Amino acid sequence: MKLKIFVYTFFLLLLLLLQSTLLGYARIYNVKPNLLVIFIVCVALLRGNVEGATVGFFAGLLLDMAFGKILGFYCLLGFYLGLAVGSVNRRLYRENYLVVVFFTFIATVLYEAAVYILSNFMTGRLELLMPFTVKILPEAAYNSIVSIIVFFIVIKISHKFEETSKAARKY
Amino acid sequence: MLRLFRSKWFIVSLITIFILIIMGVSANKNSKVNWLSNIISVPLTPVQAFFSSIGQRIDDGLSFFHDIDAVRKENEALKMKVIELEKENRELLSFKDKNDELREALNLKAQFDDFEIEGANIIAIDPGNWFNIFKIDKGGKDGIAADCPVVTNSKGLVGRVMSSDLTSSKVLTIIDEDSAVACWISKAGGGHARVRGDMLLKEQGRCRLDYIPLDVDVEVGDIIETSGLGGIYPKGILVGKVIEVRKTNSEMDRYAIVEPAADFKRLEEVYVLKSRIENTETGSVKK
Numbered sequence: 167m168k169l170k171i172f173v174y175t176f177f178l179l180l181l182l183l184l185q186s187t188l189l190g191y192a193r194i195y196n197v198k199p200n201l202l203v204i205f206i207v208c209v210a211l212l213r214g215n216v217e218g219a220t221v222g223f224f225a226g227l228l229l230d231m232a233f234g235k236i237l238g239f240y241c242l243l244g245f246y247l248g249l250a251v252g253s254v255n256r257r258l259y260r261e262n263y264l265v266v267v268f269f270t271f272i273a274t275v276l277y278e279a280a281v282y283i284l285s286n287f288m289t290g291r292l293e294l295l296m297p298f299t300v301k302i303l304p305e306a307a308y309n310s311i312v313s314i315i316v317f318f319i320v321i322k323i324s325h326k327f328e329e330t331s332k333a334a335r336k337y
Numbered sequence: 338m339l340r341l342f343r344s345k346w347f348i349v350s351l352i353t354i355f356i357l358i359i360m361g362v363s364a365n366k367n368s369k370v371n372w373l374s375n376i377i378s379v380p381l382t383p384v385q386a387f388f389s390s391i392g393q394r395i396d397d398g399l400s401f402f403h404d405i406d407a408v409r410k411e412n413e414a415l416k417m418k419v420i421e422l423e424k425e426n427r428e429l430l431s432f433k434d435k436n437d438e439l440r441e442a443l444n445l446k447a448q449f450d451d452f453e454i455e456g457a458n459i460i461a462i463d464p465g466n467w468f469n470i471f472k473i474d475k476g477g478k479d480g481i482a483a484d485c486p487v488v489t490n491s492k493g494l495v496g497r498v499m500s501s502d503l504t505s506s507k508v509l510t511i512i513d514e515d516s517a518v519a520c521w522i523s524k525a526g527g528g529h530a531r532v533r534g535d536m537l538l539k540e541q542g543r544c545r546l547d548y549i550p551l552d553v554d555v556e557v558g559d560i561i562e563t564s565g566l567g568g569i570y571p572k573g574i575l576v577g578k579v580i581e582v583r584k585t586n587s588e589m590d591r592y593a594i595v596e597p598a599a600d601f602k603r604l605e606e607v608y609v610l611k612s613r614i615e616n617t618e619t620g621s622v623k624k
Contacts, residue, residue: 186461187388231377237363238356
């Protein structure tokens with residue numbers, strides 16, 4: 167349990183740092199990938215909805231503290247994202263890269279659409295197609311590609327967790 | 338009853354309500370909950386500064402090879418320009434002396450007299466793709482408070498401080514959709530208008546000029562300055578230049594596209610204008 171908390175904290179902080187600094191130089195079509203969303207999706211797929219929701223909650227909290235306009239906004243979205251993705255995992259073969267790519271794409275579209283709608287619906291300037299073509303779909307495609315790398319790392323972590331929990335059960 | 342408390346839906350809705358309450362409380366700028374963000378942003382600030390300096394160095398290194406040809410050509414052109422400008426400069430200096438004299442006679446205040454200028458580096462940018470917020474390495478410790486105006490070294494308007502933690506602050510740029518600046522179209526027969534961010538235009542680092550009065554004839558090349566209305570930005574900061582005027586169905590509906598004086602793609606350091614006059618609002622919070 168301690169190991170888990172440590173590893174997740176380390177990865178969340180690292181991803182947030184990378185994303186807010188170096189990734190600004192890795193823009194394609196003016197979008198950069200959202201590493202934290204990818205991480206939430208990977209963890210939720212591999213480790214189930216409880217861990218997914220927890221990681222989502224704290225990832226969102228970090229985003230809120232570092233950059234949010236209102237404390238709790240990304241927190242709530244991340245929590246729901248982890249919960250939703252984690253809840254479908256039983257019926258699928260989890261350690262398949264295609265599944266992850268697919269889920270990252272869908273999750274990014276839903277997440278970013280929610281961010282756009284929730285942060286703009288009071289201003290009366292909502293548009294239907296433009297945000298999708300300009301931001302959401304390019305980002306979703308970019309995210310899907312990057313998710314392969316992140317998933318590779320998360321699988322390694324997940325195996326490590328399973329080993330330690332098995333070892334703990336023996337004694 | 339016990340089963341209800343243990344059920345997943347109960348826990349989920351409990352957490353949801355909890356977060357909604359926190360959102361409600363933190364929406365107030367002066368609330369204590371916002372101090373929470375110090376926990377993460379104070380230790381993160383030096384690390385972010387380190388990371389973004391690495392990124393800048395790599396970017397500079399890569400663009401060095403790319404730029405060398407362009408630089409050579411530019412050098413030639415600039416040399417010619419220097420000669421031209423030196424001549425012009427001499428003429429202008431005499432005008433300036435005269436202007437200073439006249440200004441003194443009229444007892445006009447210097448432009449940024451009420452403000453102290455604080456330089457700051459950009460250390461991180463918003464992780465998402467929607468907003469144009471960045472973080473600078475100066476915060477409440479250095480006397481920076483919410484709503485301080487932020488400019489570039491050539492005095493072009495960048496935005497305003499959205500909130501400040503102990504060692505860092507978040508800056509909302511004028512190309513973000515949430516930003517609106519009261520402006521003055523500075524030409525003979527100019528008028529008040531408003532510059533605000535636009536989702537499509539901010540990709541190119543531009544913003545749009547709204548609420549143009551009917552009797553003002555806006556043209557390409559007009560200079561836009563802050564008007565001082567609204568109380569956040571002082572009067573007379575350069576915002577940018579009109580590069581296109583778009584008319585929709587009627588004359589009432591027209592708007593213009595403004596190219597800001599600040600280049601938002603290449604920003605590295607900015608200057609925060611700190612008010613010398615103690616803000617009464619923040620003063621009351623300190624108690």
